[in-house]
Amino acid sequence: MTATAGAGLVVEGLEVSYGDVRALHGVDITVPAGSVTAVLGANGAGKSSLAAAIGGAGPVDRGRIVVDGEDVTRWPAYRRARAGVAYVPEGRGVFPHLTVLDNLRAMLRRAVPAADRADALARAMDTFPVLHERRRQAAGTLSGGEQQMLALARVLAAPPRLLVADEMSLGLAPRMVDVVFDGLRRAEDEGVTILLVEQYVERALDLADEAVLLRHGEVAWAGPVGDARAEVRSSYLGG
């Protein structure tokens, strides 16, 4: 498939390896602009490598990554971020030793024009009032859920063109998982194209428009979410 006009993200023939270990061999994914695609698969299937490659934080051996019609494959991470690609890495996408306020400042500085920065900061705090309460606290001392709120606040205060969210619900209590998915839904409403790497299959499929199932670094299945459940169940828990 070639890049289509309406595609927010096109990944073509992506190959990634770390040293001698091949993580992805030739992955093709198209995410229509403004839609959500869930990337599912077992541990070690290559989900995080895919997310990192798109965010610019991981290596790319071969293939193309196109965001809104622009080929960003050779761009360094900072340039992608400035062009509207928001990548939330696996684990916690925050600066642990900076305060909440500094975290938001650092995250928003390149995401919004100077004139709008103060407003964006205020918007981010409004989204999750707990962040305002904790604004002088180091982000690493927040609970896991609050850290993900911080990462989401940045996305909601200045909606990027593309959000690559890698397992944002990892290790969170169920109530906090709800908060994360609420936030993602709001981002979708803002028109953000989302590539969602998730382990909570049901929740992810509920939010997504399409799903991609990775197995051993290859796309094992791709299609609309309606058909995805049965496919995934057999792949995760065995027949």
Added chain:
Amino acid sequence: MSPRLEGRGISVRFGGLLALDRVDLEVADGAILGLIGPNGAGKTTCFGVLSGLVRPQSGQVLMDGHDVTGASPQRRARAGLARTFQRLEVFSGLTVREHLVVAYRSRGRNVATRIALDCLGAGRRPFSGEDEAIETILDRLGLTKLAAAPAGALPLGTGRLVELGRALATRPRVLLLDEPSSGLDADETAALTELLRSLQAELDLSLVLVEHNVDMVLGLAHRVTVLDFGQVIADGTPAEVRASEAVQTAYLGAAP
């Protein structure tokens, strides 16, 4: 009789994240314990605590009833605890055979004897019984042909076998395996399962298995402990665990 390895009320906190919350588990003599749970549930952290690489904030680790919570990884290894790693930790400068040699000799001579032997050039002379022991392990794992290959250049599946061989060469009584099947295809996984089953019986090992491949664990383990959000949410025989609703929910997430 006290279990070979036991964790009592282990809690680990990383910054604001409670990675393990009062986890209890025990491995009886010659038993296989499966430790499963979704990503981020705390399985690998739990292995870190058991093997001495992660200090818990509270709780105890006991081997044969002796408290080893404060003991270094080295001391635990000499007491018969061995492990493999989820992210491969092979020694890239060493050959496959040398991995086993280093491990075999870790319970060896005192420092003074060693320095003397090292300087005189006798430092690499095999210990008595070493060669046979190592050949046996290589043979069991099917690594004999690769004995002289540098480990840094091996594919992932073989690397896992090298780690297993290295662990076995320490002559362990308890073996912790962290995601042994990840990166292996279905055939390799089946072969590995059989191998572990027979090794366990032959060597009177107690095995603890962290796995994402639920089928493999349920088929192999005598007992299964399920972690989620750092807490034990289920503990029982494979059949009990398979039927548990809590486990279904933990894996697929509750339908909203």
Added chain:
Amino acid sequence: MTTYLVTGLVVGSVYAIATLGIVLTYSSTRVFNFAQGAIAFALAITFYELTVDHGWNPRWAAAVTVLVVSPLLGLVLWAILFRRLADAPSSVRLVSTIGLWVALPPLTGLIFGRDERFAAPSAVFDPPHQYEVMGVGVDSNDVAVIVVAAVAALLLTVLLRATPFGLSVRATVDAPSMAATVGVNTSIVSAGSWMISTTLAGLAGVLLGTQRGFTLPQFTLLILGCFAAVVIARMHSLPLAFAGSLGLGVVQELSKSVVVGDFLDQFFERQSVWIRGLPQIIPFTVMLIFLLAYRGLGQERFSTDTRRADDAPTVEDLDGPPLAWWRRLLPVAVVVVCVLAAPLVLSGLWEGIAAKGLALAIVFLSYTLVAGSGGMLSLCQISFAGIAAAITADLATNHGVAIVVAIPIAALVVVPIGLLAAIPSLRVGDLYLALATLALAVLVDNTYFELPSVNNFDQGVDVPRPEGFGDDLPFYYLLVACFLVVALLVRNVRRSTTGLELDAMRSSEQAVATIGVGIVRSKLVVFGLSAFVAGVGGALFATYSGRASPEQYSVLLGVVWLAVVVTWGVRSIVGALLAGLSFAVFPQLASEHLTGAWLELPTVLFGLGAIGLAREPRGVVHQIVHGRRTQERARRQRARLRATPSPVPAGVEGGGA
């Protein structure tokens, strides 16, 4: 007492300025700048030349040096060196800035000449005003230095806390890859940090020069103070670095006061070197105290260079597949034949030079052990060599012990001295070992080597050659034999279980720990052996020279030694031999063909060699033996191995147990 307090604050302020720079660049780029003192020196000389030789107004000269030349130098060094180090193996990161430390002072000499520089007009008040505060005379320039340091720290704080650039720096320090994904251009952060750091070095240099003179030893002591403060700050904390520097300066100066002197008189003679050397004993002691105190905090609280799983490959990992036996042995055979046949073609003078090179090569084999096998960067091998030389001289000349007996005894004595620096620092990390060994070397330089019985009015003490080896030719062959014996020892250790453990350790310390191998113990064994080897080599070197004179074993020379060894290849025995020979031959060639500042050309080359490791981490010997095709062959072998399916376990094929 108050006088010492004021001068202590002045000294501490200069430390603080330079230390802030080291901490800043280490935090933001993971490169520890051993060359901070050398950079300060080069910039101080620039200031001196502008004022004294070109007659600039000192204030203008200072402003231009600090605000224009310094950041430019930082930018240039970043572009040609520091930029490349970000992805380099940690061993290369350490050694490259040491190369810069070696090369920069003689390069400065090449540019500005090697004149004696006595004093320059003060950059602030000339002549200074004198005040009286609480009955103590205070110089306005002293006050100025303290104020300047406080202002510099304040500006740096404001820059980091209240500017967008500062936010980018702090984000990068906290999580580099994360910073890039929110749009921070980490190259600009890195270049900017280096420019700020060299600016601070320039400021420290100008202040130190005008206060204490423009001589290199002053700047060596400067970095020693800085490094102790860096240890106090655990490499990262700017406030601790600032406070630690001031505290260290005060303690150092107070140690010179009469009260302390009187107290120590009860134990030592007045004017004993132990009292005069006290300011140099303090940094080492402070490091030891803080290392021991921090040890309890646990490894993870130190974000040093200790290997993380995602760290760059080590030097050894980059090695290609094993070569055919004849290709491995060929270079060794060629070298052995050349060394044995050399006296046939060499004249008397060159015979002696070659013998000197062989003696040095034996010392250099200690680096092959400690750094090559053990992966530890020791900066005090030269002190081991010097101490053993002095003890040998004392035993042989003053106590009539036969030289062949004296040498091993002396070499054994240095082992516990070495362990004194290694034991506390090794648990904490390799970088701390480098700093602790450097501090130990400076301490030995300023105390033991200053003892009248050792120093003997700069003459040193005579060392007789063994009977029958008085002439250079037989002595040359004796050294060849010694070298071969030590080389065999090094090879044996490398091939022993301990050597195997150390090789394993470089790949994964975690895995080594979990198979029951004591990491620290194996490292200490190798460190102790390397001290012994350095001692033997140092004593033989003194035997060659006929006397053990401490100036041959100074800290700075030791740093050059390290640069030479790593240039040729720190894992190679032949590399150590060639390093020893080139260290003897190059200066001789230089003295025959060059004059003036150009005499230092070999040192510049050695330093540049170490800097060049950023491009070729395995050294020259590896390059020659393995050639350029190694990498390609390694890749091909890996591809082949990957293609073979992973073996089916035997137990399964045989149908289970």
